[in-house]
Amino acid sequence: xRCAKNNSMSIRTRLTLWYTGILAITLVVFSALLYSLLxxxxxxxxxxxxxxxxxxxxxxxxxxxxxxxVLLSGRVRLPExxxxxxxxxxxxxxxxxxxxxxxxxxxGQVLPAPPVVADKIVAGESYAFxxxxxxxxxxxxxxxxxLFAGRPVGAVQAARSLTELYDSLSVVRRVMVLGGGIFLLxxxxxxxxxxAAALRPVQAITTTAQRIAGTQDLGQRIPVAVANxxxxxxxxxxxxxxxxxxxxxxxxxxxxxDVSHELRTPLTTIQGNLDLLHRGAANDPAAQRETLRAIGDxxxxxxxxxxxxxxxxQADAGLRLSLVPVEMDTLLLEVYRQAQVMAQGVAVRLGAxxxxxxxxxxxxxRQLLLNLVDNALKYTPAGGEVTLSMxxxxxxxxxxxxxxxxxxxxxxxxxxxxxFYRADHRLTRPSGSGLGxxxxxxxxxxxxxxxxxxxxxGRGSTFTLWLPEMTNSxxxxxxxxxxxxxxxxxxxxxxxxxxxxxx
Ligand code: ADP
Numbered sequence: 001x002r003c004a005k006n007n008s009m010s011i012r013t014r015l016t017l018w019y020t021g022i023l024a025i026t027l028v029v030f031s032a033l034l035y036s037l038l039x040x041x042x043x044x045x046x047x048x049x050x051x052x053x054x055x056x057x058x059x060x061x062x063x064x065x066x067x068x069x070v071l072l073s074g075r076v077r078l079p080e081x082x083x084x085x086x087x088x089x090x091x092x093x094x095x096x097x098x099x100x101x102x103x104x105x106x107x108g109q110v111l112p113a114p115p116v117v118a119d120k121i122v123a124g125e126s127y128a129f130x131x132x133x134x135x136x137x138x139x140x141x142x143x144x145x146x147l148f149a150g151r152p153v154g155a156v157q158a159a160r161s162l163t164e165l166y167d168s169l170s171v172v173r174r175v176m177v178l179g180g181g182i183f184l185l186x187x188x189x190x191x192x193x194x195x196a197a198a199l200r201p202v203q204a205i206t207t208t209a210q211r212i213a214g215t216q217d218l219g220q221r222i223p224v225a226v227a228n229x230x231x232x233x234x235x236x237x238x239x240x241x242x243x244x245x246x247x248x249x250x251x252x253x254x255x256x257x258d259v260s261h262e263l264r265t266p267l268t269t270i271q272g273n274l275d276l277l278h279r280g281a282a283n284d285p286a287a288q289r290e291t292l293r294a295i296g297d298x299x300x301x302x303x304x305x306x307x308x309x310x311x312x313x314q315a316d317a318g319l320r321l322s323l324v325p326v327e328m329d330t331l332l333l334e335v336y337r338q339a340q341v342m343a344q345g346v347a348v349r350l351g352a353x354x355x356x357x358x359x360x361x362x363x364x365x366r367q368l369l370l371n372l373v374d375n376a377l378k379y380t381p382a383g384g385e386v387t388l389s390m391x392x393x394x395x396x397x398x399x400x401x402x403x404x405x406x407x408x409x410x411x412x413x414x415x416x417x418x419x420f421y422r423a424d425h426r427l428t429r430p431s432g433s434g435l436g437x438x439x440x441x442x443x444x445x446x447x448x449x450x451x452x453x454x455x456x457x458g459r460g461s462t463f464t465l466w467l468p469e470m471t472n473s474x475x476x477x478x479x480x481x482x483x484x485x486x487x488x489x490x491x492x493x494x495x496x497x498x499x500x501x502x503x
Contacts, residue, residue: 012199016191023187024180031176038172042165043140047128050142053158054126057090058146061156071146071154074100087161089139092146094154095121109133111141111159121145121155130162138162201231205238218246258420262305262433266298273298301433308435312419315442321361323447325470328356328365328390328397335369336388342374345382346403351389356397357470360447365467368443371436372401372463378432380405380460392469399465407457416453417441440465 060077064070076092078101090103091111097118099110112131120127126144133139141159145152208222221239226232273291311319332353339348358365369388376386384404391398408416412423422434437451444451448468455461 011202012192012195015195016188019191019195020184020188024184027180027184031180035169035172035176039169042168046140046160046162046165047142050128050140050158050160051126051144053088053090054142054144054156057092057156057158058144061092061146062148067146067148068153071100076101078103087163089159091157091159092154093121093157095152097121100154111139111157113141113143113157117143117155121152124152131159133161138166140165198231201225201235205235212242218242218249255419258434259309262420263302266302266305269298270295305433305435308433308439311439312435312442315439315446319446321364321446323359323361325357326360326362326365328358328399328467329353331362331365331369332388332390332399335366335373338370339373339377339386339388343377343386346377346380347385348373348377349385349387351387351400351402353390354392354397356390356392358397358447358467359470360467361443364443365447368440368465369399369401371440372465375432375436376401376403376405376461376463379403384460395469395471397467397469399467400462401464402460402462404460407459407461408453408455409457413453413455417451 057076057078061067061070070076071092071094074092078090088103089106089111090101091099091106092101093099097113102108102110112133114129114131117127117129120143124145124147126142128140128142131139131141138161139159140162141157143155143157146154146156204225205222208220212218212220221242222235224232224235224239227236273295276291277288332350336348336350373386373388380386380403386404387400387402389400389402391400408423412421415421416423417437418434419438420434421437422432441451444465444467449466452464452466453461454464
């Protein structure tokens with residue numbers, strides 16, 4: 001119950017309560033210390049005065065020829081001070097504690113003393129104590145022994161009422177309580193105002209967040225009041241997060257639109273061909289074959305698209321590659337043979353081929369190179385040429401797939417590695433989904449490598465894959481990922497990049 005109540009309390013109220021509470025405790029402790037210090041000082045001052053009075057009278061008695069006789073007779077000459085009119089009292093007692101002389105203003109009433117006082121007199125020690133004189137009057141008494149020949153024969157006890165002192169302290173107490181209360185009240189009000197002002201930006205954040213939730217418009221931003229304070233930084237961080245969310249959301253929407261578009265085309269073709277079959281194409285064996293082939297082609301296309309999408313989704317989710325030593329020259333030879341099978345009217349050649357080993361995933365590297373070769377063959381008209389070559393340079397292996405095809409327009413070049421990006425070839429648009437190069441780029445980066453392209457429209461394109469050689473001492477594999485041998489992440493714009501979770 002208490003917990004729920006606490007949670008429902010606003011930060012402003014909690015801050016104010018804490019602040020006022022801590023202030024109140026500090027104030028009470030400080031006031032208590034000050035009060036007891038003051039009381040102690042006042043009492044010490046009073047004790048000092050009483051001590052000096054008692055001393056004066058003790059001296060008078062000790063100056064007599066026969067102090068003991070004077071003492072016992074009760075004929076001590078008390079000094080001419082206004083003790084009799086004031087609240088000062090004098091009492092002279094013998095060593096066994098019997099009162100032998102009292103100042104007149106005591107009116108025969110003996111000052112009460114606790115038993116310890118008699119012991120102190122016998123021990124020859126001075127002693128200050130507080131005693132109750134009846135009728136609510138409390139007295140402070142200072143007892144000083146009278147010594148004769150080094151032995152205590154009695155004591156002079158000077159006393160004074162504590163009423164005045166108590167009155168003064170009571171005034172101080174009242175001032176402290178009243179002043180402290182007013183001070184705390186002002187502090188609490190100030191605290192509420194300050195907390196409200198400090199938390200106002202939080203309200204702005206809440207309002208914007210609610211508006212975003214209500215309108216689902218990720219384009220809204222929170223106004224930043226003071227950029228450099230804690231809330232300003234929080235606001236900037238939330239704004240940056242909103243911008244990132246907006247980008248991701250837009251990318252996701254674009255992806256959904258692209259995927260549905262790409263899937264709709266083959267589905268429409270399949271649907272159309274099925275209609276044809278329904279409408280009698282089945283009667284003509286040639287037409288039937290053609291229709292079924294078209295359906296088969298589209299199904300394969302769709303299957304490839306779904307596989308590509310799955311791979312990219314896995315890459316996004318941080319798919320780990322199984323890295324083993326791979327002979328790149330052998331792999332290139334395999335790809336070369338496959339390319340020869342795929343080539344239709346395009347000559348496939350093998351250029352320079354150094355021997356090199358890399359740490360990699362054999363199947364993925366093969367898929368990467370086949371994607372490049374497939375594109376090269378797709379975008380090179382019959383009669384053209386595709387050349388595969390491989391070099392070793394400074395700890396790196398470069399595999400180049402060069403074609404003499406249609407090339408890529410400078411406007412398209414920066415985008416060809418984006419998902420679903422396809423240059424508009426207008427007249428000739430070979431089949432494809434626009435995912436091949438994104439996958440190739442991801443595989444390259446997951447091997448601490450990269451993919452580069454150089455192209456001239458009408459003359460051809462060259463795609464170059466850079467992979468770190470197995471002996472590259474600056475790189476090592478940790479947790480299935482490449483990283484610098486000294487544990488650093490790669491720098492932006494360095495000659496190579498390391499993919500982290502398929503970025
Ligand atoms: P697609 O399935 O369309 O080939 P990719 O991601 O493999 O998708 O390629 C993206 C785009 O890059 C292609 O649509 C094409 O415009 C361009 N492209 C890729 N390789 C070549 C090449 N060798 N020659 C000319 N254009 C190319």
